[in-house]
Amino acid sequence: MVTKEDLQHKYRQFTTERLLEIIDNPANYTELAVDVAIAEFKSRNVSEEEMTAYHTKQINNKVWAFKTYIERNINIELNFFQKLFFFFFFLPPLNLSIKLGYRKEEFRLKLRQSNYYSLIGFVSLMLVVVVVVNFNLDISDATTLGIWMIFFIPAYLLDGFFNRKARVKKTKKILWENGFELEDVE
Numbered sequence: 001m002v003t004k005e006d007l008q009h010k011y012r013q014f015t016t017e018r019l020l021e022i023i024d025n026p027a028n029y030t031e032l033a034v035d036v037a038i039a040e041f042k043s044r045n046v047s048e049e050e051m052t053a054y055h056t057k058q059i060n061n062k063v064w065a066f067k068t069y070i071e072r073n074i075n076i077e078l079n080f081f082q083k084l085f086f087f088f089f090f091l092p093p094l095n096l097s098i099k100l101g102y103r104k105e106e107f108r109l110k111l112r113q114s115n116y117y118s119l120i121g122f123v124s125l126m127l128v129v130v131v132v133v134n135f136n137l138d139i140s141d142a143t144t145l146g147i148w149m150i151f152f153i154p155a156y157l158l159d160g161f162f163n164r165k166a167r168v169k170k171t172k173k174i175l176w177e178n179g180f181e182l183e184d185v186e
Contacts, residue, residue, distance in 0.1 A: 007036040020054050073171045078113045086117035087152050109167045124151035
């Protein structure tokens with residue numbers, strides 16, 4: 001078990017910034033660790049400039065995190081060829097690793113779009129096959145594939161409505177619930 005003296009020795013070697021991080025995030029540390037950090041901080045002669053620099057850095061980090069969140073949820077979307085890929089290669093073994101990458105990197109708009117195009121690609125292919133088989137249409141496989149490809153056009157045109165606008169609306173709601181107000185970002 002870590003003793004108070006162990007923490008005191010360890011915290012003496014920490015930078016003032018590191019101590020402030022412990023003090024500012026007490027939920028991540030034991031009560032003893034926070035108390036020792038506060039005592040060590042008080043024992044130092046911390047200038048107003050150091051405090052201002054620390055708080056400025058914290059604000060800049062939060063602004064960067066906020067901008068990154070907005071970028072990944074609203075602005076960074078699939079390019080045209082990626083949309084084609086997910087439409088035509090909708091089977092999970094073909095695209096799962098890409099989708100997992102979007103999830104890991106928190107590209108929510110890209111993940112939503114990839115799922116949308118995969119679903120529309122699958123449903124439209126099944127619809128074309130069912131119609132051709134049930135109505136005994138005497139058309140070639142190439143024509144059947146051509147009809148399936150045509151379904152990409154409405155999917156592409158409706159993408160902004162079903163994906164980007166939905167992400168904007170959800171992001172605005174999340175930000176509003178956390179005390180932020182987002183101007184129209186359409």
